[in-house]
Amino acid sequence: MPALGIKIDAVPGRLNQTAFITSRPGIYYGQCSEICGANHSFMPIVVEAVPLEHFEN
Secondary structure (H helix, E strand, O other): OHHOOOOOOOOOEEEOOOOOOOOOEEEEEOOOOOOOOHHHHHHHEEEEOHHHHHHHH
């Protein structure tokens, strides 16, 4: 997710997750940054950043 300064590589057959804190709530869009196969262009990424109060409820 370039707009947030985060990059995590995927490993086939495994789930990846990360945590971060941002001061800018919103919806951020990205795409796969590796040339990983035939469906590379169909790997969109969406992150919705919400305030901590909304996340906990």
